[in-house]
Amino acid sequence: xxxxxxxxxxxxxxxxxxxRLREAGYDVHIAAPEKKKLQFVVHDFVEGFDTYTEKPGHxxxxxxxxxxxxxxxxxxxxxxxxxAPEFIRNxxxxxxxxxxxxxxxxxxxxxxHGPMLLAAAGVLQGRTSSAYPELKVDVELGGGIFENGxxxxxxxxxxxxxxxxxxxxxxxxxxxxxxxx
Numbered sequence: 001x002x003x004x005x006x007x008x009x010x011x012x013x014x015x016x017x018x019x020r021l022r023e024a025g026y027d028v029h030i031a032a033p034e035k036k037k038l039q040f041v042v043h044d045f046v047e048g049f050d051t052y053t054e055k056p057g058h059x060x061x062x063x064x065x066x067x068x069x070x071x072x073x074x075x076x077x078x079x080x081x082x083x084a085p086e087f088i089r090n091x092x093x094x095x096x097x098x099x100x101x102x103x104x105x106x107x108x109x110x111x112x113h114g115p116m117l118l119a120a121a122g123v124l125q126g127r128t129s130s131a132y133p134e135l136k137v138d139v140e141l142g143g144g145i146f147e148n149g150x151x152x153x154x155x156x157x158x159x160x161x162x163x164x165x166x167x168x169x170x171x172x173x174x175x176x177x178x179x180x181x
Contacts, residue, residue, distance in 0.1 A: 001021050001026040001028045001029070001074055001076050002028075002029050002030075002031050002069065002074040002076075002077050002097070003017065003018060003028060003029070003031065003077070003078045003079075004066070004077060004079050004088065004097060004098070004117065005031070005032055005038070005062075005079070005080055005082075005084050005088070006032045006038060007032075007038050007039050007087070008039065008040070008041050008082050008083035008084050008087070009038065009040050009080050009083075009084035010041060010042070010057070010081050010082030010112060011040040011042050011057030011058050011082075012163040012166070013080035013081045013082060013114075014040060014060070014080045014082075015058070015060075016163065016166045016170065017078045017080065017111075017170060017173075018030070020174075021078070024174065024177075029064055029074070030061075030062050031062060031063065031064045031065070031066055031069050031094075032062035032064075032065065032066065032088075033065065033066055033087075033088060033091055034062065034065050035061075035062050035068075036061070037061050037062075038059060038060050038061070038062055039056065039057075039059050040057035040058050040059065040082065041055065041056060041057045041083065042054070042056070043082065043163075051134070066091055066094045066096075066097060069093065069097050071097045071101060072100070075106065075107070075177070075180075076101070076106055076108065076109070076177060077101045077106070077107075077108045077109070078108075078109045078111075078173075079098070079108070079109070079110040079111070079114035079115075079117050079118065080112070080114055081111050081112020081113035081162065082112065083113065084113075085113040085114050085116040085117045086113065086116060088117055089119070089121075090120070094117060095117070095120055095121040095122075098117060098121040098123060099122070099123060102123040102156070102157075105155065105156050106180075107173065107176045107180060108156055108157050108158070109157075109159070109170075109173040110131075110157065110159045110160075111159065111160045111161075111162065111163070111165070111169060112132045112160070112163070113132055113135060114131070114159070115130075115131040115138065115142070115144070116131075118142065118144075118157075119138055119139060119142025119143075120142070122142075124139060124143050124144030125142070125144070126144070126145070127145065127154050127155075127157055128144065128145045128146075128147050128152055128154040129144045129145070129146065129154065129159045130148065130149045130150070130151075130152040130160050130165075131146065131159065131161065132161055132162055133148055133161060150164075150165035150168040150169060151165065151168035151169050151171065151172035153176065156176065156180075158172045158173040158176055
């Protein structure tokens with residue numbers, strides 16, 4: 001299992017799938033633009049704000065750089081949100097990895113801003129995807145169909161809006177993984 005992320009990823013959106021997948025017995029690697037210590041962030045919703053707030057979160061070491069990833073070594077991919085997808089969507093190797101999973105109909109979980117990487121990789125064409133609701137336009141510009149849901153399943157793709165959707169999102173992703181085992 002591989003998690004594609006980088007600096008400014010949402011702490012909860014990295015750690016929840018990381019720990020849940022390890023609990024289920026998967027070997028999980030975190031891939032980023034470089035193999036280094038990553039700085040995550042915490043997004044919170046504050047009454048009266050038009051958008052979320054952001055604070056520094058936990059740090060965590062990336063296991064592997066995108067350029068060194070052979071996607072054939074992994075059964076599935078997770079793309080958490082936060083601001084990291086805004087940056088990693090420009091990384092050719094990150095897009096290469098995502099395309100591999102879609103070309104091989106392998107399970108992919110994307111949350112919050114994660115579908116920004118999927119759109120940049122060109123894999124959302126005709127696919128239904130959730131995302132942070134304000135990214136509806138990004139999903140649609142990527143050729144996808146936006147659905148405002150916590151666990152949207154379209155074949156190998158399982159997507160959700162943000163960390164409050166974790167239980168539904170990961171339950172659906174685990175079902176996709178189990179069905180393909």
